[in-house]
Amino acid sequence: MKHTITVLVENEFGVLSRVSGLFSGRGFNIESLSVAPTLDESISRMTIVTSGDDRILEQVTKQLNKLIDTIKVIDFTGEGEPYVERELILIKVTAEEGTRAEVMRIADIFRANVIDVTPRSYTLEIMGSPDKIAAVIELLKPIGIKELVRTGPLALGRGAKGWR
Amino acid sequence: MKMTGSQILLACLEQEGIDTVFGYPGGTVINIYDDLMKSDKIRHILPRHEQAGVHAADGYARATGKVGVAIATSGPGATNTVTGIATAYMDSIPMVVICGQVPTALIGNDAFQEADMIGITRPITKHNYLVRDVKDLARILKQAFYIARTGRPGPVLVDLPKDVQTASTIFEYPDSVDLRGYKPNYSGNARQVAKAIKMILAAKKPVIYVGGGATLSNADKELITFAETIQAPLTTTLMGMASFPKRHPLSLGMLGMHGTYYANMAVTSADLLIAIGARFDDRVTGKISTFAPDAKIIHIDIDPTSIKKNVRVDLPIVGDLKDVLLKMLKQLKEVPDEVETMVVQTTAWRAEVDAMKLSHPMTYTPSKSVIKPQFVIEKLRELTDDDVIVTTEVGQHQMWTAQFFDFTQPRTFLTSGGLGTMGYGLPAALGAQAAFPDRQVIDISGDGSFQMNSQELATLVQNRLPVKIVILNNNFLGMVRQWQQLFFDKRYSQTCLESPIDFVKLADAYGATGFTTSKPEEVEMIIKKAFATPGPVIIEFKISREENVMPMVPAGAGINEMVLAS
Ligand SMILES: Cc1cc2nc3c(=O)[nH]c(=O)nc-3n(C[C@H](O)[C@H](O)[C@H](O)COP(=O)(O)OP(=O)(O)OC[C@H]3O[C@@H](n4cnc5c(N)ncnc54)[C@H](O)[C@@H]3O)c2cc1C
Ligand SMILES: Cc1ncc(C[n+]2csc(CCOP(=O)(O)OP(=O)(O)O)c2C)c(N)n1
Ligand SMILES: [Mg+2]
Numbered sequence: 161m162k163h164t165i166t167v168l169v170e171n172e173f174g175v176l177s178r179v180s181g182l183f184s185g186r187g188f189n190i191e192s193l194s195v196a197p198t199l200d201e202s203i204s205r206m207t208i209v210t211s212g213d214d215r216i217l218e219q220v221t222k223q224l225n226k227l228i229d230t231i232k233v234i235d236f237t238g239e240g241e242p243y244v245e246r247e248l249i250l251i252k253v254t255a256e257e258g259t260r261a262e263v264m265r266i267a268d269i270f271r272a273n274v275i276d277v278t279p280r281s282y283t284l285e286i287m288g289s290p291d292k293i294a295a296v297i298e299l300l301k302p303i304g305i306k307e308l309v310r311t312g313p314l315a316l317g318r319g320a321k322g323w324r
Numbered sequence: 325m326k327m328t329g330s331q332i333l334l335a336c337l338e339q340e341g342i343d344t345v346f347g348y349p350g351g352t353v354i355n356i357y358d359d360l361m362k363s364d365k366i367r368h369i370l371p372r373h374e375q376a377g378v379h380a381a382d383g384y385a386r387a388t389g390k391v392g393v394a395i396a397t398s399g400p401g402a403t404n405t406v407t408g409i410a411t412a413y414m415d416s417i418p419m420v421v422i423c424g425q426v427p428t429a430l431i432g433n434d435a436f437q438e439a440d441m442i443g444i445t446r447p448i449t450k451h452n453y454l455v456r457d458v459k460d461l462a463r464i465l466k467q468a469f470y471i472a473r474t475g476r477p478g479p480v481l482v483d484l485p486k487d488v489q490t491a492s493t494i495f496e497y498p499d500s501v502d503l504r505g506y507k508p509n510y511s512g513n514a515r516q517v518a519k520a521i522k523m524i525l526a527a528k529k530p531v532i533y534v535g536g537g538a539t540l541s542n543a544d545k546e547l548i549t550f551a552e553t554i555q556a557p558l559t560t561t562l563m564g565m566a567s568f569p570k571r572h573p574l575s576l577g578m579l580g581m582h583g584t585y586y587a588n589m590a591v592t593s594a595d596l597l598i599a600i601g602a603r604f605d606d607r608v609t610g611k612i613s614t615f616a617p618d619a620k621i622i623h624i625d626i627d628p629t630s631i632k633k634n635v636r637v638d639l640p641i642v643g644d645l646k647d648v649l650l651k652m653l654k655q656l657k658e659v660p661d662e663v664e665t666m667v668v669q670t671t672a673w674r675a676e677v678d679a680m681k682l683s684h685p686m687t688y689t690p691s692k693s694v695i696k697p698q699f700v701i702e703k704l705r706e707l708t709d710d711d712v713i714v715t716t717e718v719g720q721h722q723m724w725t726a727q728f729f730d731f732t733q734p735r736t737f738l739t740s741g742g743l744g745t746m747g748y749g750l751p752a753a754l755g756a757q758a759a760f761p762d763r764q765v766i767d768i769s770g771d772g773s774f775q776m777n778s779q780e781l782a783t784l785v786q787n788r789l790p791v792k793i794v795i796l797n798n799n800f801l802g803m804v805r806q807w808q809q810l811f812f813d814k815r816y817s818q819t820c821l822e823s824p825i826d827f828v829k830l831a832d833a834y835g836a837t838g839f840t841t842s843k844p845e846e847v848e849m850i851i852k853k854a855f856a857t858p859g860p861v862i863i864e865f866k867i868s869r870e871e872n873v874m875p876m877v878p879a880g881a882g883i884n885e886m887v888l889a890s
Pocket of ligand 3: 770771772796797798799800801802
C-alpha cells in the first residue's frame with residue numbers, strides 16, 4: 161500500500177542520506193521525495209511517498225523516528241490523518257499544426273500555464289492532487305510527451321493545527 | 325584561553341571521566357598523540373591493530389558499563405575500525421570512536437588516506453559526526469558521549485579533520501545536551517504496567533525471557549526480585565546470560581539454537597512470555613510460527629524498533645527496564661494476596677519445568693582418553709572466583725562456554741552475540757583487564773578465532789595485562805565443520821586448519837608463557853599452573869576434534885524440534 165510520510169529533520173548535511181539509507185538498507189524503494197527548509201531554517205521538511213507491507217512500514221517509521229536528526233515523523237496514511245496533497249509538474253508536449261488547439265484545450269481544463277512555446281512544442285506547468293496529475297498525463301500521452309519533471313507530492317495535515 | 329582542536333578533544337575526554345583510551349597513531353591524528361604525551365589523566369593503550377583497539381574499548385565498556393573510547397588515523401586506520409564498530413552496534417555497546425580525517429579542504433578529493441567514514445559507518449553507528457569547525461567540537465563530543473550512553477546504547481563515530489585539530493578556539497564544555505530529535509523515554513507507562521500485572525496475575529504457565537537489556541540497564545537486582553516475587557521460570561539469551569545466576573532454582577539457562585531443552589520447551593508451552601530487554605533474534609526464535617505459540621507476549625524494551633519487529637506482541641512497554649521493573653514490583657506489592665494466589669496456581673507449572681530439567685539436563689559424554697571441551701569449561705569454573713571475567717571468540721568454544729560456565733554476576737561474560745565476530749575475545753579481554761587489573765580475566769578461544777587477533781599478545785605483554793587465554797584446539801573451524809557434518813554430508817570444505825601451530829612457542833615469541841596438553845588428567849593441573857603464572861598465558865587444550873555443540877535447533881526448525889545428540 162502507498163504511504164505518504166512527512167519527516168521533519170535537522171537541516172544538516174548528511175541527513176538526506178541517513179533517511180534514504182533507511183529505505184535502501186531494507187530494499188525499499190522511495191517513489192518520490194521532496195525536501196526543503198521550513199520557515200524555521202534549522203528544520204527541513206521531507207515528504208516521502210513509498211509503498212510496502214504495513215508491518216514493514218511501521219518498522220520504517222519507527223526507524224525514522226530513531227534517527228538522532230529526526231524531529232518528527234507523520235505517516236499520514238498509516239495514522240489515518242486527514243491531509244491535503246499537491247504536486248507540481250512541468251510537461252513538454254508535442255504541439256504541431258494539428259494538435260496545438262487540443263493541447264491548449266487540455267491546458268485550459270486543468271488550469272495549466274504555458275511557460276515555454278516553440279513552433280513544435282508547448283511546456284505546461286500544472287499543479288494539483290495526484291489524481292489530477294495522473295489524469296492530465298493520460299490525456300497528453302497520445303499527443304506526445306517529450307519530457308516531464310515532477311516535484312513529487314507535498315503533504316500537509318488538514319485543520320488549523322500545525323505539526324508541533 | 326584558546327585551545328587547539330586536539331587539546332579540546334583531550335579536555336573533553338577528561339571531562340567525561342575517561343581514564344583509558346585505545347588507539348593507534350598516524351598522520352591525521354599525530355597532533356592528538358603529541359598532546360596526549362602531556363596528559364597525565366588519560367592512559368593510552370596501543371593495540372597492534374585498530375580492529376583490536378575498538379574491541380578493547382568494547383570489552384572495557386561491557387566490563388565497566390562506561391563508554392569505551394578508541395582512536396584511529398584516517399583511511400586504513402579508520403576502515404580497520406569497521407568490524408569493531410559493527411560488533412558494538414549489534415550488541416548495543418556504548419562507545420565513542422574518534423577518527424582522524426584529511427583536512428576539510430581535501431575531503432572528497434581522493435586525498436592520501438582519505439575514506440568516507442561518515443558514509444561507511446552510517447548503518448553501523450547510532451550516530452556519526454564530521455566536525456567541520458573547531459567551534460563545534462566541544463558540543464559535538466558532549467553530544468557523542470550522551471548519545472552513546474543513553475537510551476539504547478551504541479557506538480558513535482566522530483570524524484575529525486586534521487585542520488580542525490590544529491585550529492584554535494575558546495574551550496567551553498557544555499553542561500547539558502539538548503537534542504530536539506533525541507529524547508529517550510526511560511519511564512514506562514503506568515497504565516501499560518498495570519495491564520502487564522493483570523496478565524501476570526492471570527498466568528498459569530509464565531516464562532521470563534531476559535536479554536542483554538538487563539545488563540545495559542543495570543537491572544539485575546530488580547530482575548532477581550521480580551522473578552522471585554512471581555516465582556516464574558526464567559531463561560536468558562546469550563547476551564542476558566550473566567544477569568541471572570544459572571544456579572538459581574528458577575533459572576532455565578539459555579534458550580534458542582543451542583539453548584537447553586527445558587528452556588525451549590518451557591517457552592513452547594508457556595501461556596505468558598515476559599520479554600525483558602531482549603530482541604527476539606532469529607537464533608532465539610527459530611521458526612517464528614512455532615515460537616511460543618500459546619503465549620501472550622509482554623515486551624519491555626527501551627527501543628520501540630525492537631518491539632513487534634519479529635514477533636507479534638500483546639502488550640508493549642517502552643521504557644528503561646529498571647524503571648519498569650521497579651514499577652511492576654511496586655504494583656505487585658500492593659496486591660500480596662493475588663500474588664500469593666498466582667504463585668499457588670503456577671505450582672504445577674514449576675514442577676513440570678523442574679521435571680524437564682531432571683529428564684533432559686545439559687550434559688556431554690565424558691572421556692578418559694581425550695579432552696572434552698565441556699570438561700575444560702567446568703574445570704575453569706571450579707578454579708575461578710565468581711567475579712572472573714570471561715570473554716570468548718566465536719564458534720563452538722563460545723557455545724560450550726555459554727552452556728557449561730556457570731555465571732553468577734553481571735558484566736562477567738563478554739561475547740560477540742549479534743555480529744558473531746571471530747577475533748573479538750582476546751582484545752575484549754585486554755580491555756576488561758585494563759579496566760580491572762586485579763580481577764581474573766580469561767579469553768576462551770578457538771584455534772581459528774585466536775589467529776584473527778593474536779598480535780594482541782604483544783599489547784598484553786607490553787602493558788602487563790595478565791589475561792589467560794584458553795585455546796580449545798580442535799584444529800578445525802569447528803562450528804562450520806559441525807554444520808558441514810550435519811547438513812553437508814561431512815564435506816569438510818576449507819574448515820580443517822592444516823599445519824598445526826606451536827602455541828607454546830608462539831607465546832614464548834611474544835614474551836608470554838604457554839602450556840599445552842592433550843591429556844584429560846592434566847587439565848586441572850595445567851589450569852592451576854597457568855593461573856599461578858604471572859603475566860599473559862596461553863593454555864592450549866588439544867580437544868576431541870569432532871565434538872559437536874548439542875542440543876541444536878536446525879536452521880529453519882522450531883525451537884521445540886531440537887536435536888539432542890549427534
Ligand atoms: C555462533 C552463535 C550462536 C548463537 N546462539 C544463540 C543461542 O542459542 N541463543 C541465544 O540466545 N543467542 C544466541 N546467539 C546470540 C544471538 O545471535 C543474539 O546476539 C542474541 O540472541 C541477542 O540477545 P538479546 O535478545 O538479549 O539482544 P541484545 O542484542 O542484547 O539487545 C538488547 C535489547 O535490550 C534493549 N535495551 C537496551 N538497553 C535497555 C534498557 N536500559 N532498558 C530496556 N531495554 C533495553 C535493546 O533495545 C535491545 O532490544 C548466538 C550467537 C552466535 C555468534
Ligand atoms: C570474522 C568471522 N569470519 C567468519 C566467521 C564464520 N565462523 C563462525 S564460527 C567459525 C569457526 C571458528 O573456529 P574456531 O575459532 O576454531 O572455533 P571452534 O568453532 O572450532 O570452537 C567461523 C569460521 C565468523 N563468525 N567471523
Ligand atoms: Mg577450532
